[in-house]
Amino acid sequence: MLAVAAMLGLSRAALADALRPYAIVDDAIPLSLTGADGDPARGRAVVLLRQNTCLLCHSGPFPEQRFQGDLAPNLQGTGSRWSGGQLRLRMVDASRLNPATIMPSYYRIDGLQRVAEPLRGRPILSAEQIEDVVAYLATLRDQPGKHE
């Protein structure tokens, strides 16, 4: 039990130190956070999982999801409006583009106040999850695509 807790503590600390560096060019992060392409099917699952918070505010082409929010744009057509790099920056830290945005920064651990203790030092999503979501959103074209 203690050993497990110690391992979890260690991995959390390691994660906190290991936010992967990224470079912003104009309004985009052109390069993958992981160095690899994400998986669109996994990305769809990340978006739909309630605890990841996307559907609290966004709606989208998810007819099987009964409760979707309307605080933020419908995700339909996202891939036609933005490049992968633009989507990546909007996921990682949308406040860089609009300090007044209500879109949380999904890959950021600094500059936050009163974060719940178990979540301190952890981004909302991992780099791998960000890449999966970026890959999925890129498939959401104005013309219905294969993932809809």
Add this chain to the structure above:
Amino acid sequence: MSVSRFIAAAILATALILPHADAGEVAFSERRSGSTFMAPETQAMQSNDTANPGMLGVLDGATLWGKTIGAAEKSCASCHNDASTSMSGVAARYPAFDDTLKRPVDLEQRVNLCRVDHQRAPPLAYESRELLALTALIGRQSRGLPIAGGTDPRLTPFVDKGRATFMRRQGQLNLACTNCHDDNWYKRLAGSAITQAHPTGYPLYRLEWQGLGSLQRRLRNCMVGMRAQPYDADAPEMVELELYLMSRARGMPIETPAVRP
């Protein structure tokens, strides 16, 4: 698109599409109780005393009101007599300034101060059945009366602090109360109406809780949703937030015990 062009476009879009965005506090004339967002069935449940489950707490409170407790062997009624007379309008002006403590106390704290100081009895736990019942009984005596929170000038600095907490972003999701309850109250978070966060009916019966709960419990629900570290029950920030919300809702009628989804 360059960053500056993007920001300019975002500001323009905001101005065109979202008339309420970043508009600051909800306009006085636009204020609406949470009950106006509810389904007619839930509204009917609230307005009919025989269907309102919160009334069980009020009845419970009436029993406790007359019960002799503590080393002083007093009941609430020993000093305050008939609650329907003595408590009329009291909940509408809480949190109120305490002369001894030199700070605002909420209704729950007032009940416990009375117990400790006058009845010589132990304080009741927050969210305990007894404390919810007594505050429901007291709140019920203000039903229909206008909220008069924060009118005492000694409360002004505490109202301001509560307002600052309401406006401050917090938690892993980095949201402030105002982001939803001033700027986006007319929208839906997942399937649920956001509402303007006016504390008109506490303690209230929340269907999601299957029970009565205090305003502090509701505030804590939101903080957990923002993935913020909730404040302790006695934290001054909680009372300041309650006070700000009551001053923000000034003039709106008390609905206690309200029913909410």
